[in-house]
Amino acid sequence: MNRPLHDAVEVILAKRDGLELSDSQIDWVVDAYTRGEVADEQMSALAMAILLNGMERHEITRWTAAMIASGERMDFSSLSRPTADKHSTGGVGDKITLPLAPLVAACGVAVPQLSGRGLGHTGGTLDKLESIPGWRAALTNDEMMAQLESVGAVICAAGDGLAPADKKLYALRDVTGTVEAIPLIASSIMSKKIAEGTGALVLDVKVGSGAFMKDVTRARELAEVMVALGTDAGVRTTALLTDMSVPLGLTAGNAIEVAESVEVLAGGGPADVVELTVALAREMLAGAGRDDVDPADKLADGSAMDVWKAMVRAQDGDPDAALPVARESHVVIAPISGVLTRLDAMAVGLAAWRLGAGRARKEDPVQAGAGVVWHARPGDAVTAGSPLFTLLTDEPARFDRALASLDGGWEIGPDAPVASPLVIDRVG
Ligand code: URA
DSSP states (O other): OOOOSOOHHHHHHHHHTTOOOOHHHHHHHHHHHHHTSSOHHHHHHHHHHHHHHOOOHHHHHHHHHHHHHTSOOOOOTTSSSOBEEEEEOOOTTOOTHHHHHHHHHHTTOBEEEEEOOOBTTBOOHHHHHTTSTTOOOOOOHHHHHHHHHHTSEEEEEOOTTSOHHHHHHHHHHHTTTOTTOHHHHHHHHHHHHHHHTOSEEEEEEEESTTSSBOSHHHHHHHHHHHHHHHHHTTOEEEEEEEEOSSOSTTEEESHHHHHHHHHHHTTOSOHHHHHHHHHHHHHHHHHTTOTTSOHHHHHHTSHHHHHHHHHHHHTTOOTTSOOOOOSEEEEEEOSSOEEEEEEOHHHHHHHHIIIIISOSSTTOOOOSSOEEEESOOTTOEEOTTSEEEEEEESOGGGHHHHHHHHTTSEEEESSOOOOOOSEEEEEO
């Protein structure tokens, strides 16, 4: 038997001491970890050393390539239309993928969107779609290709074959305090998106209390690293930095976010959700070479709604069926009249999670009907005695903890707050 090229302790010591890892060390450690030759405790130590000491750009590029090489790569080049995808770093009330995928498909660009389930206070796209009666997340690669050709948009679960190194490493980072390392976040997201085989990609990098990245400097750094990784891999990649200090729209949950997305597809819905959907659609269309089409027209003329219905039906869902409704509700009343001056994304996200819309461990179930509806956004006038929030759950014992997380998460004052832009910056 040949002796291994490296050993785990040597690689850990190098990063612990602030050295750059060689290409060969990176290729070896990612591969050996995926095969189980490097133990979890060794990879945890390495992840912590990376978090503390960082990585140079070329190390991140190599690490990403090694994660891609750990699994299969999809190829959509035989499709009759160009492809574009979007990735959001995760936010509260972030249902944008739901109206966005059919909207972009209605503009002539195919959208292969491999999504995940929610963990913690941010919701997962698959959890939301699974509240539609009959809808199924698991598709074979052949089913995905056929749906992309016939409907133009697919939102489905990423198979186990895509970047398996990331699957293992992400679960480990989650329990070892090593999620927030920019090299590890960037390589995790981009390895999956590059392996997925999309031609163009727009990244929605969230900034604010409800996001991973609380400040704009770190969000910009993450966006720049990811855009460089995508571009170097031949994927036309841009990023928008968008505000996540306030939750998006008026709902956070599963079925209630689907209902809000359908309102957007019907030409209505909250202004911020429409604005971000259209802004991201424009980026995706530009990346795919179709900036001659205006996505706002496709929302207005109903063609995005037609694609949505076809997309849901193709995955055995009934787009016209009634959505599940929570068994219990609790209304929080505005104590005084004035203007809502603050609504904190993290407080709302935690409340929705505690009501049962999200999960604490990845094997937990979620409640389809649970969540939070807020009846005003910052800047809106509120009247004493009128509803401010409606909390929804199947289990009333959850109300107390959800109410506790909303405590201090909102304010009513005499004057409107200074409006902050939803799209903060663009990278790429
Ligand atoms: N999403 C991912 O897929 N990976 C990360 O590391 C963080 C967010």
